[in-house]
Amino acid sequence: MKDYITKALVYDGYIRAYAINATETVTEAQKRHDTWHSSSAALGRALIGTLLLSSADLKTDGDRLTVKIQGNGPGGAIIVDGDANGNVKGYIQNPHVSIPSNEHGKIDVRGVVGTEGIFSVIKDLGLKEPFSGQVPIVSGELGEDFTYYLAASEQIPSAVGLSVLVDKDETIKAAGGFMIQVLPGADEVVLAKLEERLAQLPRVSDLIDSGKTPEELLEVIFEGERMLFLEEQPVQFSCDCSKEKFSRAILTLGTSEIQAMIDEDQGAETVCSFCNNKYHFDESDLTDLIEEITGGKK
Numbered sequence: 510m511k512d513y514i515t516k517a518l519v520y521d522g523y524i525r526a527y528a529i530n531a532t533e534t535v536t537e538a539q540k541r542h543d544t545w546h547s548s549s550a551a552l553g554r555a556l557i558g559t560l561l562l563s564s565a566d567l568k569t570d571g572d573r574l575t576v577k578i579q580g581n582g583p584g585g586a587i588i589v590d591g592d593a594n595g596n597v598k599g600y601i602q603n604p605h606v607s608i609p610s611n612e613h614g615k616i617d618v619r620g621v622v623g624t625e626g627i628f629s630v631i632k633d634l635g636l637k638e639p640f641s642g643q644v645p646i647v648s649g650e651l652g653e654d655f656t657y658y659l660a661a662s663e664q665i666p667s668a669v670g671l672s673v674l675v676d677k678d679e680t681i682k683a684a685g686g687f688m689i690q691v692l693p694g695a696d697e698v699v700l701a702k703l704e705e706r707l708a709q710l711p712r713v714s715d716l717i718d719s720g721k722t723p724e725e726l727l728e729v730i731f732e733g734e735r736m737l738f739l740e741e742q743p744v745q746f747s748c749d750c751s752k753e754k755f756s757r758a759i760l761t762l763g764t765s766e767i768q769a770m771i772d773e774d775q776g777a778e779t780v781c782s783f784c785n786n787k788y789h790f791d792e793s794d795l796t797d798l799i800e801e802i803t804g805g806k807k
């Protein structure tokens with residue numbers, strides 16, 4: 510099954526609901542960064558949360574959204590970038606965290622992320638200034654942190670559930686989640702009904718583990734309610750880095766620095782932190798860059 514997000518309207522359109530299967534996306538991230546299970550779950554949840562936020566907030570090509578989670582846990586910073594077309598890329602500073610399960614027998618994501626720190630979102634919507642919102646980390650489990658961010662920074666009452674299941678061989682067994690947002694004007698009755706639903710909700714990891722599609726996930730959450738399903742959006746791990754982009758970065762170092770790379774290392778290797786792709790610059794590549802600066806070459 511390919512990864513996608515499904516969107517639906519519930520309670521006469523006062524509730525917007527999103528559900529996602531992101532198993533392939535998190536699998537790709539796990540392979541690229543060689544993450545161990547605890548890091549895989551933390552990065553995976555951040556990827557899923559960012560995809561859900563991007564799907565709700567980004568409308569046009571070129572819109573981007575970056576989620577930065579800087580906690581005090583052993584995982585270090587988690588940085589994830591999403592766009593309007595369902596592309597996501599991201600990394601965790603320490604991909605090799607492997608800690609015991611929590612008291613529920615689940616991966617201890619809070620133990621990876623930490624319980625204190627900053628959760629921030631930067632949205633570039635093509636306006637003059639990017640939007641930026643910042644809240645403290647309140648849980649470290651990340652679903653609650655996305656929920657808190659939406660309530661505190663964007664004034665959107667919501668519920669976010671994120672889950673990543675990792676197999677014994679470190680591969681990703683399943684990854685997915687949901688996001689429910691209450692739109693302005695929803696009355697008390699709707700809010701009370703929603704609260705009741707959420708209180709009875711099975712653990713999201715159990716829903717994901719049972720192989721439910723995004724549509725089925727929403728049907729469990731809103732059992733018996735009329736739902737209007739909107740479009741589906743395919744999602745994937747995808748990075749837009751290129752050798753050309755890294756050349757631009759090397760150019761900014763200046764001629765003497767580039768000459769030093771030639772003299773001392775006979776070349777340079779750059780690594781994209783988001784996707785781990787490596788780009789090699791040999792002596793002639795670097796000489797070309799120097800000539801570009803000095804105007805020795807058209």
Ligand SMILES: [Zn+2]
Nearest residue numbers: 748750781784
């Ligand atoms: Zn990249």
